[in-house]
Amino acid sequence: MSEMATYMLRKFEKYWRSYSVILSMAIVLDPRYKLKFVKFCFTKLNSDTADAKLKVIEDNLQLLFKEYLIPSTKTSLSEEHACGSGSGSNEMRDALEEFDMFESQLESNTGKTQLDLYLEEASLDRKTNPNLDVLGFWKDNRLRYPELSLMTRDVFSVPITTVASESAFSIGGRIIGKFRSSILPANAEAQLCTRDWICGQEDLDGSGSDFDEDEIVVDLEPYLEKLRGKNTLTC
Known part of the structure; x- marks a missing residue:
């Protein structure tokens, strides 16, 4: 029985090491959990390797976000917002959208990326938002985080299983x-x-x-x- 238990333990440790990076990134992009919940899960599995695994998730998030910081994306987004603001169907909404774009530009001038600003913001209260529509949240904040919202949309579209x-x-x-x-x-x-x-x-x-x-x-x-x-x- 001891030999069988040792063999089973090796199997379990193998599967625990094979954690899903894309699934961890999706949890980080949920405004109720972010990096704290991922670190909590890694700590429960193995506190000695939790920081190293969390660093891998952060590095992959930054690398993925850089792929969305291309001139064509920024140009298309600015054109889309310009067309939307010129429709005249709802002047108040257009004015608020312009303010959100202005605020986003001010924040980007501080030297921090949209991902950094999102991670530094306080997480939403999980108890008061138990059924939060995460995609709806990013849709509402697409003007503050234009590239980050596109990245989130693509990450959430990845199937979690085959x-x-x-x-x-x-x-x-x-x-x-x-x-x-x-x-x-x-x-x-x-x-x-x-x-x-x-x-x-x-x-x-x-x-x-x-x-x-x-x-x-x-x-x-x-x-x-x-x-x-x-x-x-x-x-």
Whole structure:
């Protein structure tokens, strides 16, 4: 048992070392948690390596943010804001947006990046914002953090797992094999999705909870008898 426990411990330590950098970056971009929560999680795993792991996350955030600081992005953003302010549909909103842009320019002149300013700001209260729409927060603050909001949008669009896509490909391999390589796309989609479509249907009364799979079972015996008869005649 001691040898087995030692082997299991090595496995666990291997998986704990393989932490997700992009997932940690996404947590930092949540205004309720930022770097403090990431450091807290790393400390619970291993307090000796927490600071080193946190430094990796910070460095990757800075490197990624520099990719968004390109002239074309700034130009397109300024043009977009200029067009929006010239619409005249809501003068008060346009004036506030111009003020936000002005404030953002003042803050950038201090020598700190948008990422630095965001990390230095106080975190939002997690208890008073339990269901915060993070993307909505960055949309509302896109004028203060134009490039950082674009980076956040792209980071949050990264899937956190590949299980769903891998599962779809494995199921597809069982349906489209070497003997069925010419199956029509519509038929392949139907065979992939039929069970989800059927089980997702609701009853006529709208409850959908008393769905019985036995009702959709098809008796294949008559078809098998016909196939056996054809095979016998062929032989």
